[in-house]
Amino acid sequence: MRAFLLSFNDAVVSRPAMLQFLDTRPEVLNWYAPLQGGVFIISNSNSQALAALIREAFSHLYFVIAELHEVTTMAHCRLRLELINNPTSSGRWIA
Numbered sequence: 001m002r003a004f005l006l007s008f009n010d011a012v013v014s015r016p017a018m019l020q021f022l023d024t025r026p027e028v029l030n031w032y033a034p035l036q037g038g039v040f041i042i043s044n045s046n047s048q049a050l051a052a053l054i055r056e057a058f059s060h061l062y063f064v065i066a067e068l069h070e071v072t073t074m075a076h077c078r079l080r081l082e083l084i085n086n087p088t089s090s091g092r093w094i095a
Helices: 015-023 047-057 078-085
Strands: 002-008 028-035 038-043 063-068
Touching: 002 047, 015 028, 015 038, 047 063
Parallel strands: none
Antiparallel strands: 002 038, 002 063, 028 038
């Protein structure tokens, strides 16, 4: 499993709309949204595949999705670094 950070303009696509979309995608095994326009995503997919899903659903949205790595990622939320360092599925979808 890999950890990603999705950053998007929540004035174009609301946070609830994005989270509802992510809940429908089996490629998204887990997510955590501590920021208004940012979501940590856990997936077995790569960033290109996840970006294609988001583009298909929200063609008018500008966004960035970046894979996070334990060695190169710093965050001021220690608890959530655990999600990056040891990504886990929510159990909703089969990992």
